[in-house]
Amino acid sequence: MQITALKAIAQLVFVKNTSVPKTPCPTKARTLFCFLLIGLPHISAAAENGHNLQTSEQISSPAAYIGPAACQDCHPDKYQGFIQTAHHITSRLADAQSIAGHFTGDAAFMWTRNDKLWFEMSARDDEFYQTANIWGEDNKLHEHSERMEIVTGSGKIGQTYLYWKNDRLYQLPISYWAASGKWINSPGYPDGQAVFDRPVGPRCMECHATYFAAEDYERNVYGQGEFMLGISCERCHGPGAQHATFQASAPADAGAPHITHPGDLSRQRSIEICAQCHSGAGIKHGRPFTYRPGLPLAEYIEPEPHETQNSIGVHSNNQVARLSLSACFQQSDDLTCASCHNPHAPERGDRALFSSRCLDCHTVEACGMEPELGHAIVDNCIDCHMPGRQDKKTGVQSARGMDFPIMPEHLIGIYPDATQHFMAQRAADK
Numbered sequence: 116m117q118i119t120a121l122k123a124i125a126q127l128v129f130v131k132n133t134s135v136p137k138t139p140c141p142t143k144a145r146t147l148f149c150f151l152l153i154g155l156p157h158i159s160a161a162a163e164n165g166h167n168l169q170t171s172e173q174i175s176s177p178a179a180y181i182g183p184a185a186c187q188d189c190h191p192d193k194y195q196g197f198i199q200t201a202h203h204i205t206s207r208l209a210d211a212q213s214i215a216g217h218f219t220g221d222a223a224f225m226w227t228r229n230d231k232l233w234f235e236m237s238a239r240d241d242e243f244y245q246t247a248n249i250w251g252e253d254n255k256l257h258e259h260s261e262r263m264e265i266v267t268g269s270g271k272i273g274q275t276y277l278y279w280k281n282d283r284l285y286q287l288p289i290s291y292w293a294a295s296g297k298w299i300n301s302p303g304y305p306d307g308q309a310v311f312d313r314p315v316g317p318r319c320m321e322c323h324a325t326y327f328a329a330e331d332y333e334r335n336v337y338g339q340g341e342f343m344l345g346i347s348c349e350r351c352h353g354p355g356a357q358h359a360t361f362q363a364s365a366p367a368d369a370g371a372p373h374i375t376h377p378g379d380l381s382r383q384r385s386i387e388i389c390a391q392c393h394s395g396a397g398i399k400h401g402r403p404f405t406y407r408p409g410l411p412l413a414e415y416i417e418p419e420p421h422e423t424q425n426s427i428g429v430h431s432n433n434q435v436a437r438l439s440l441s442a443c444f445q446q447s448d449d450l451t452c453a454s455c456h457n458p459h460a461p462e463r464g465d466r467a468l469f470s471s472r473c474l475d476c477h478t479v480e481a482c483g484m485e486p487e488l489g490h491a492i493v494d495n496c497i498d499c500h501m502p503g504r505q506d507k508k509t510g511v512q513s514a515r516g517m518d519f520p521i522m523p524e525h526l527i528g529i530y531p532d533a534t535q536h537f538m539a540q541r542a543a544d545k
């Protein structure tokens with residue numbers, strides 16, 4: 116996917132979350148867009164000359180997040196790689212590029228088992244709607260229509276769409292499923308009903324965005340101020356306003372006192388940076404968006420006990436708990452998520468690259484299959500030692516049954532079924 120720097124700026128700038136009427140520059144998301152178009156020349160010019168990296172509106176945000184574009188000049192390589200990652204695009208304003216589903220012909224409809232209910236997705240003047248068409252008892256056609264305003268999901272497994280009602284955020288009933296390339300019932304939604312009132316609470320946005328002004332976890336109210344879409348660098352390094360201001364005039368040997376380097380933290384603290392979003396919903400102790408990299412996560416979000424079992428779910432996949440059970444983790448001091456994942460580069464699906472990271476600690480010869488398969492295994496340790504597993508927690512209901520995504524097992528181990536599958540595949544390929 117081609118993502119321009121311009122778009123990156125546009126998506127991550129702070130915007131006032133004020134309520135606005137539906138026309139003529141309607142609803143909140145549209146207002147964001149109006150604001151962005153006006154704000155852009157100033158911001159990109161500032162980013163170009165390297166000074167005054169953020170507008171006063173951004174720096175006065177209570178959380179002091181400034182967005183990745185503000186890091187670009189001083190860390191160009193990190194920035195260029197990062198904007199191609201799923202983290203960067205996991206929440207965006209709805210537009211023709213960000214929405215993966217279709218709006219024309221048959222593909223614009225979703226039929227249900229209930230022959231009195233069908234959905235239509237429609238596009239008008241750069242705005243995108245989901246409409247439930249319902250045949251009522253009165254023998255008349257009723258419509259309920261809401262605008263798709265925020266897109267969640269890069270689109271690997273799928274996307275879910277959100278809309279504002281005043282200062283409250285809700286989930287829309289129809290999602291997009293990448294495996295079929297079609298509209299589906301949103302996960303957990305029963306087929307044949309039109310549900311528009313499922314609230315989207317702050318924990319959801321805490322995992323899928325950089326910042327939303329929210330007072331408590333229990334309500335879907337974001338009335339107080341501002342939000343920033345996409346997961347920025349700062350969710351892993353801490354808010355960057357002070358760092359950027361300081362470094363702009365600091366001497367070369369000043370170090371970097373105002374930003375967190377995960378590599379300087381203990382293994383536990385380093386993994387907790389990822390665990391804030393990759394170990395399940397957790398038990399919430401603090402207020403939303405108050406955890407900062409380097410702090411003890413359990414004081415904010417405490418992983419739930421059941422997450423130690425292999426109860427994968429698309430929003431957690433339980434990577435932290437599973438990895439911790441691996442011999443690789445238990446018998447080394449320094450294995451972290453970053454040993455295999457570089458958050459500053461798009462790496463999705465690159466089996467050879469991930470396998471090269473196993474070889475930081477292992478030799479090919481250490482593998483019991485090497486005598487039989489030889490060096491041919493060098494490009495793919497993954498399919499045998501971290502095989503994909505069906506995620507039964509995140510099924511979606513369709514007219515033809517249940518669909519489940521596949522997630523890789525993070526308990527690195529020896530899986531006879533996966534080895535068998537690999538061998539059968541190999542034999543079939545010959």
Ligand code: HEC
Nearest residue numbers: 182185186189348349352355359362363370371374375376
């Ligand atoms: C005005 C230039 C400038 C800007 C803007 C800037 N940085 Fe830095 N950053 C530096 C310098 C200089 C260092 C210290 C030298 C080094 O280690 O590379 C540094 C170091 C870092 C480090 C390593 C810290 C350490 O202890 O070694 C991280 C992480 C970092 N920056 C992240 C960011 C992020 C995230 C942003 C945007 C929110 C950002 N920087 C914006 C100049 C900048």
Ligand code: HEC
Nearest residue numbers: 201202205268269321322323346350388389392452456463
């Ligand atoms: C603020 C929440 C958050 C933090 C912090 C976070 N992630 Fe993620 N991560 C996500 C979300 C959400 C996705 C799904 C993005 C999508 O596809 O829409 C994701 C996706 C990923 C993916 C899959 C990427 C792909 O292209 O398929 C990897 C790998 C990953 N994260 C690793 C990490 C690691 C390692 C860390 C810590 C260094 C980390 N994440 C920190 C929320 C987070």
Ligand code: HEC
Nearest residue numbers: 267268269270271272273274275318319322392395396430
């Ligand atoms: C605990 C953190 C967390 C919470 C809470 C959470 N998610 Fe996720 N979600 C993730 C992670 C991590 C992934 C990525 C899994 C992967 O890449 O394999 C993900 C995946 C997704 C995907 C699929 C992304 C893709 O590109 O395939 C969508 C859509 C999504 N989440 C939407 C939501 C919505 C909407 C909510 C709230 C109503 C929510 N999530 C709550 C962490 C979370």
Ligand code: HEC
Nearest residue numbers: 183186190193194197202347348351376377378453458459
């Ligand atoms: C998902 C979490 C995550 C995101 C997002 C992220 N980083 Fe990092 N970053 C890390 C981790 C983890 C390390 C430490 C890697 C290590 O120790 O091997 C790191 C290291 C760094 C370093 C210091 C080490 C080095 O190689 O110079 C800089 C500078 C940095 N990141 C800048 C950025 C910038 C700028 C962005 C956004 C454009 C960004 N990071 C986005 C997790 C993240």
Ligand code: HEC
Nearest residue numbers: 442443446447449450454472473475476496500527528529
């Ligand atoms: C930071 C170093 C490190 C990395 C990276 C690493 N491992 Fe390990 N691994 C170890 C250590 C240490 C052990 C335990 C001693 C041994 O068996 O060699 C181990 C054990 C294993 C075992 C034996 C498991 C068991 O339960 O008996 C397998 C299989 C394995 N690793 C495969 C992998 C694969 C595949 C990768 C990459 C996806 C990988 N490792 C990455 C350090 C690492």
Ligand code: HEC
Nearest residue numbers: 389393434435438451452455462463464465469497522523
């Ligand atoms: C030993 C290597 C290794 C370590 C350590 C590791 N991962 Fe992974 N992870 C992988 C591989 C390989 C994949 C499959 C990636 C792909 O095909 O794109 C993966 C995939 C993922 C995904 C995407 C899930 C999906 O559906 O594809 C997420 C999210 C993720 N890892 C998070 C983490 C987190 C969080 C940690 C730390 C707790 C971690 N990983 C530690 C190797 C590792």
Ligand code: HEC
Nearest residue numbers: 470473477479481482483484492493495496499529534537
């Ligand atoms: C075809 C499936 C397959 C592939 C590919 C594969 N392995 Fe293995 N690996 C196995 C099996 C099966 C065992 C157990 C063999 C035994 O006990 O004789 C094993 C054992 C291991 C062990 C543990 C050895 C011990 O006795 O503790 C390590 C380490 C290992 N593999 C690493 C790797 C690495 C690194 C790669 C990629 C370069 C890799 N494997 C590729 C199937 C595979």
